[in-house]
Amino acid sequence: MGSKMSGDLIRKINKLRNNRNAVILAHNYQIPEVQDIADFVGDSLGLSRAAAKTDAEVIIFCGVHFMAETAKMLNPAKRVIMPDRNAGCPMANMITPRHLKALKAEHPDALVVCYINSTAEVKALTDYCCTSANAPKVIEALPINREIIFIPDRYLGDWVTKVTGRQLILWEGYCPTHRRILPDNIKERRREHPQAKVIAHPECVPEVVEIADYVQSTSGMLKTIENLDAREFIIATEIGMLYPLKQRYPDRVFYPASDLADCPNMKLNTLEKILWALEELQQEITVPEDIRLMALKSIERMISIT
Ligand code: 13P
Numbered sequence: 404m405g406s407k408m409s410g411d412l413i414r415k416i417n418k419l420r421n422n423r424n425a426v427i428l429a430h431n432y433q434i435p436e437v438q439d440i441a442d443f444v445g446d447s448l449g450l451s452r453a454a455a456k457t458d459a460e461v462i463i464f465c466g467v468h469f470m471a472e473t474a475k476m477l478n479p480a481k482r483v484i485m486p487d488r489n490a491g492c493p494m495a496n497m498i499t500p501r502h503l504k505a506l507k508a509e510h511p512d513a514l515v516v517c518y519i520n521s522t523a524e525v526k527a528l529t530d531y532c533c534t535s536a537n538a539p540k541v542i543e544a545l546p547i548n549r550e551i552i553f554i555p556d557r558y559l560g561d562w563v564t565k566v567t568g569r570q571l572i573l574w575e576g577y578c579p580t581h582r583r584i585l586p587d588n589i590k591e592r593r594r595e596h597p598q599a600k601v602i603a604h605p606e607c608v609p610e611v612v613e614i615a616d617y618v619q620s621t622s623g624m625l626k627t628i629e630n631l632d633a634r635e636f637i638i639a640t641e642i643g644m645l646y647p648l649k650q651r652y653p654d655r656v657f658y659p660a661s662d663l664a665d666c667p668n669m670k671l672n673t674l675e676k677i678l679w680a681l682e683e684l685q686q687e688i689t690v691p692e693d694i695r696l697m698a699l700k701s702i703e704r705m706i707s708i709t
């Protein structure tokens with residue numbers, strides 16, 4: 404996009420953002436132009452917190468569907484608009500209420516913990532929510548004698564099992580984008596950059612997580628680097644993450660573990676679509692009130708633990 408054209412777009416967005424009393428929230432994986440224009444950029448937990456406390460009347464949510472739904476559930480009086488409603492999360496769709504009810508029937512005494520990457524209907528059937536930033540903490544807060552079902556991410560669940568020592572009943576969900584990162588990619592990058600430290604997202608396959616130096620959520624990556632002496636890092640997560648890392652640490656070097664880790668859903672949002680969202684206020688996210696109240700309990704329990 405030409406700089407004049409994007410300059411015009413940015414001016415129009417800024418004007419309408421004021422007129423509409425809107426706030427723009429963006430996930431760390433969004434394209435650079437979207438991150439640059441956002442009022443707040445963060446991980447799933449940070450975005451939930453920002454959505455819960457905003458005074459704006461309209462939330463333009465640049466992420467994927469379950470995140471916008473979570474924002475709506477936490478702040479129902481606000482209009483939550485997605486620039487592109489087609490931005491879904493395949494992992495969130497890997498478990499349905501029907502699947503979960505069947506799993507609960509097999510383990511009637513189990514507590515259910517669900518990763519925030521899940522639909523509102525699924526959250527409504529669970530006891531606790533968690534994000535990749537707080538999953539071990541949530542699990543450790545649960546009574547030691549209770550069985551725990553953990554859905555839908557089996558790789559995050561595997562990592563949490565290893566960190567906490569708790570056995571979890573896992574579901575077969577996964578993130579197709581993170582699954583593209585292979586242990587061989589890490590080995591190859593390490594050969595190329597022997598001084599580099601590897602930071603992996605817990606959505607990566609266990610073989611990648613095992614050989615990483617650090618395992619962190621996206622915002623956890625941003626924080627961890629501050630306290631490390633290393634100058635070079637191999638980043639095993641969605642490639643959009645490279646942008647906020649480079650912005651915050653211009654004197655360090657970041658290499659993507661794999662260029663294939665590119666989430667097509669996260670990349671659907673553009674400046675044009677943000678402007679359109681502000682103009683039209685279409686593509687509003689709604690959640691039926693009974694579902695919202697049930698799902699909110701699991702989200703609020705997470706927030707009270709963390
Ligand atoms: P976090 O930003 O919470 O680490 O989550 C990553 C992710 O894949 C969101 O879909």
Ligand code: SF4
Nearest residue numbers: 467492493578580666
């Ligand atoms: Fe879902 Fe994976 Fe994309 Fe995150 S990166 S939105 S988990 S598909």
